[in-house]
Amino acid sequence: MKTPPLPRLRAELLRWYRRNQRPLPWRNCPTDVYRQMLAECMLQQTQVATVIPYYERWLERFPTIQSLAAAEQDEVLKYWAGLGYYSRARNLHSSAQQIVQQRGGKFPGSAEEWMQLPGIGRYTAGAICSIAQRQRQPILDGNARRVLSRWFALRAQPSPRTTAKLWQLAEQVMPKNNCGDFNQAMMELGATICRPREPHCDTCPVTRYCQAFQQKIVQKIPVKKSTRSTPTVHLICVAITHRHRMLIRRRPPRGLWGGLWELPTHPVSARQDRTEAWQQLWQELWTGNNAQQPEVNWYDSRVRHQLTHRTIELTIGRVNMTSWTNKTPVTSARWIKPAERNDYALSRVMSKIWDWVVL
DNA sequence: AAGCCGGGGTG
DNA sequence: CACCCAGGCTT
Numbered sequence: 001m002k003t004p005p006l007p008r009l010r011a012e013l014l015r016w017y018r019r020n021q022r023p024l025p026w027r028n029c030p031t032d033v034y035r036q037m038l039a040e041c042m043l044q045q046t047q048v049a050t051v052i053p054y055y056e057r058w059l060e061r062f063p064t065i066q067s068l069a070a071a072e073q074d075e076v077l078k079y080w081a082g083l084g085y086y087s088r089a090r091n092l093h094s095s096a097q098q099i100v101q102q103r104g105g106k107f108p109g110s111a112e113e114w115m116q117l118p119g120i121g122r123y124t125a126g127a128i129c130s131i132a133q134r135q136r137q138p139i140l141d142g143n144a145r146r147v148l149s150r151w152f153a154l155r156a157q158p159s160p161r162t163t164a165k166l167w168q169l170a171e172q173v174m175p176k177n178n179c180g181d182f183n184q185a186m187m188e189l190g191a192t193i194c195r196p197r198e199p200h201c202d203t204c205p206v207t208r209y210c211q212a213f214q215q216k217i218v219q220k221i222p223v224k225k226s227t228r229s230t231p232t233v234h235l236i237c238v239a240i241t242h243r244h245r246m247l248i249r250r251r252p253p254r255g256l257w258g259g260l261w262e263l264p265t266h267p268v269s270a271r272q273d274r275t276e277a278w279q280q281l282w283q284e285l286w287t288g289n290n291a292q293q294p295e296v297n298w299y300d301s302r303v304r305h306q307l308t309h310r311t312i313e314l315t316i317g318r319v320n321m322t323s324w325t326n327k328t329p330v331t332s333a334r335w336i337k338p339a340e341r342n343d344y345a346l347s348r349v350m351s352k353i354w355d356w357v358v359l
Numbered sequence: 360a361a362g363c364c365g366g367g368g369t370g
Numbered sequence: 371c372a373c374c375c376a377g378g379c380t381t
Contacts, residue, residue: 049368084366255363348367
């Protein structure tokens, strides 16, 4: 593998970055460790444009790491609701508490220490250290992976070995000083110029040092991994009302939409119909209640929701418990007024269903 | 090494 | 639709 003249490549890239970087909120405060930590966590697998409004709203409610550490998880999830990958919010909350309660509010001082915290992997640790703490640490995200693969014309299949090789390259190309700017420049180039599909090689500042460009194989790099199918999962979701109140339930602390609230759902397994699923859901909500359960009015149309690796198809039902005597369900559930909906963290799809059912 | 975890932007 | 996004964690 040919190595480009690194000093010149670094200089050209940094020059381009200083002139062309996008004005992003977290770039106004590069050495604010809390804000950088927040941004990096929100940006995991999430595009910049999606993050910005969440980032701003979050900082109004949790301006400091102390305020975040002191908050209830419910409140934290509420400000993450809709952003996806909710373990990030739980982990960030937990990390904030560790920093405040166990370290007296003092942030970790090295990448190794950062990686001890939940939700902080090698990328995030490297980003915080290099950008906010001005240390010399490499990063490797989706952008850097693509940029480096092209610079070095790396044709290897995606694999842990390839990832290790790319980390090695990331370490090799980073400059002695200004490592944070260089890392950001690499990501910025990947996001705006060296894009996956239609890279703007005509405006790229470093084509002279790009092996893939020189060999005219930019489009073929990086090698994509084979795509998996997206199976469809069927769920029922039942809006249970009583005296103008809606029954909502907190989902289990881990797993899909962990810790968020929902109108009660239950999977409809193969060779099973919605009525059987409703019976099982009923048992979950009113454990040990053997009385006859009410009939559900099912809507004809279904709600489809696309996730990355699966399609969710929901059958929506409605139950009004007018003359029901045993109105108290399990502790994870509660009756709320429609106006109280904004007090609870709902996933995107549940938000959609709520509007559909309530309005 | 592979699966799980959301939701949105984009061609 | 398909692909990918400033990834991390569990199995």
